[in-house]
Amino acid sequence: MPFKEGCTIYSQEKRNDKYHRILEAAIKVFAEQGFYQSTVSQIAREAGVADGTIYLYFKNKDDILIQFFQHKTKQVFERFKEAVSKGDSALEKLRNLIRLHLKAFQDDRNMAVVYQMETHQINRSAEEQIKAMSKMYLDLLSEIIDQGQEEGSVRKDLYLGLVKRFMVGAIDEVINTWLHSKTGYDLVSMADPLVELLINGVGTSRDKQ
Secondary structure, eight states, X not given: OHHHHHXXXXXXXXXXXXXXXXXXXXXXXXXXXXXTTOOHHHHXXXXXXXXXXXXXXXXXXXXXXXXXXXHHHHHHHHHHHHHHHTOSSHHHHHHHHHHHHHHHHHHOHHHHHHHHHHHTOSSOTTHHHHHHHHHHHHHHHHHHHHHHHHHTSSOSSSOHHHHHHHHHHHHHHHHHHHHHOSSOOOGGGGHXXXXXXXXXXXXXXXXXX
C-alpha cells in the first residue's frame, strides 16, 4: 500500500508539473505571437510535449487562456489582499497595492503582455475571468477609497465609480508605456509617483494661490 500511495502522489506531482509547464509555455507563445496567431503545436513545442498531450489538460487554445487567468487570479489576488492588509492608512494600502501590482507584471512580462492585449480586445476569449478580476480589483480600491474618505485623505464629493476607473486607467497606462518602452526601466519605481499623482492631482490648491 505505501508503494501505491507514493506512486499516486508522484503521478499527481508529474501531472501538476506538466499542467503548469503547458500554461507557462502557452503564455510565452501568446505574448510573442499574439493569441489568434498562436497554435497548439507551437505551445506543445515550447512546453516540450506532444500535441496530443495538450488535450489531456485543456479543451482547446481558448481553454488554456481561461485556465491561466483563473490560476493567476487566485495566485495574484491573495498577494494583493495580503499587501493591502499590511497598510494602516488608506494611502499606505493604495501604495502597497499599486507597488505589488506593478511588481507582479514586471516579474512576469509574458503575463503582462497577454493580460494587456486581452483586456483591450473587443471580443475577449476570457471575458468572464477578466470581469471577475476587474471586480476583485475594483472592490479592493473601493475599500481603500472608503477608508480614505473616512480619514479625510480622499475627498467625499467625488463619484466613486469615476475615482476607481481613473485609478485603474492610470495604472493601466503606466504598464502599457513600460511594455512599449525600449529602455527597460524599473516599472516598480513608478508606484510612488503614481500614488502621489492619484491622491494630489496635478493642480495647486486655491489656498496657496
